[in-house]
Amino acid sequence: MKKILFIEDEFTLQKSMGEFLEKAGFKIIQALDGEIGLNLAEKEKPDLILLDLILPKISGFEVLKRLKENKETKDIPVIILTNLEESTDVGKSLELGATTYLVKSDQSLDDVLERIKETLRE
């Protein structure tokens, strides 16, 4: 079973997306802030990380940067799942090594699932 780390501070989203992905057959590891997210990434070695950009304590950009700097976690694909959609945010994320950038309100749960499956196949 593939493991997905979901770093998201909005509890409602964490719950709905989490439940949905579990039903789709993934193991979900939840992190409600950037710091916990980084620790869990190193400890649990997930197959994929879903990352929000606005997070308490450590911002999503910083999390992404540190994930990619760390030997242990740099090869884990990261999908950005956020409500920011400025082109600078998209550019910065991709530059830092994110695989895909998704705007939450534009995506249905099935869309997100599709992107996850695609990314895991690659």
Next chain:
Amino acid sequence: MSLSFKEIFEQFNFVSQAKKYNISLWQHPPFLFFIIGLIIIGTIILSYIIGTRYFPQEYVALGILLITAILFSINYIITNSFERLAEVNLMKSEFIDIISHQLRTPLANLKWTIDLALKEHDGDKKEDFFKIVQEQNEKMLKLVNDMVYTSRIEQGKWTFKKEEIDLKMIVEKIIQEFLAFAQSNNVKIKVDFEETLPKVFADSQKISHVVSNLLSNAIRYSKGRGEVIVKLSKTDNRIHCEIKDNGVGIPKQEKIYIFSKFFRGKNILKYRTEGMGLGLFISKSIIDASGGKIAFQSEEGKGSTFWFELPIAPE
């Protein structure tokens, strides 16, 4: 293209134009260009007079120097005004960014919750989904309301009732409403009310808005380390309401902006995702319009105290 007299007059009505853009007359580019025009015409006439009457040369030089200096300073002010206008424009686009982000969060929540609810066949679980939908809906409503309030304040169209209100009752009621929220944030709310307090003269609904705003801020910014103290006391002819937290505090350089519209502290995106930076702007407008006073003290890392005072109702 034909212009009516009224339209031509409008072109020269610099005072109302400047008012529209919320800048002073001396920052209004068309007015400044008009002045430059006048000075240039004046200079030409003056040179003509000088030329015909043979003034001593040093006076001519001095005059030209003086005029050049005036033209330079006016140009400097014009450049500055354009920068100011550009800044306002920038603030507007930043505002649209903030709004779209803030509205998107509950929208995404709604979208995914409805997605899930449609896939769910267990009837009992559907109720949970409805609760989430309701919560997110209220969040959006609050955002939109704040935007409407702000635009009413700006257009001077917000009307206030003047009624005798019991501030203590209002504050107690709002604290009740916030107990669950405070608990979920690990924050304790303590009260310190003077025994007998006279009534104040204000609009009860709007004052409630101020109290909930201050209390909600105090709880949100003291997350995980908190105690919030609400005090009510009487000074000479006013009632003093104080809400003190021991939360993240406000950095020195941000203090002057705290009541400005759309201002959100640099730290705030880091700590909290909610809000558009309208709450304190609206609160200040309400207290000012009620003949009261609102202010705060804060130290970064130690906490903030916000307080307001309202005039006591005449006997």
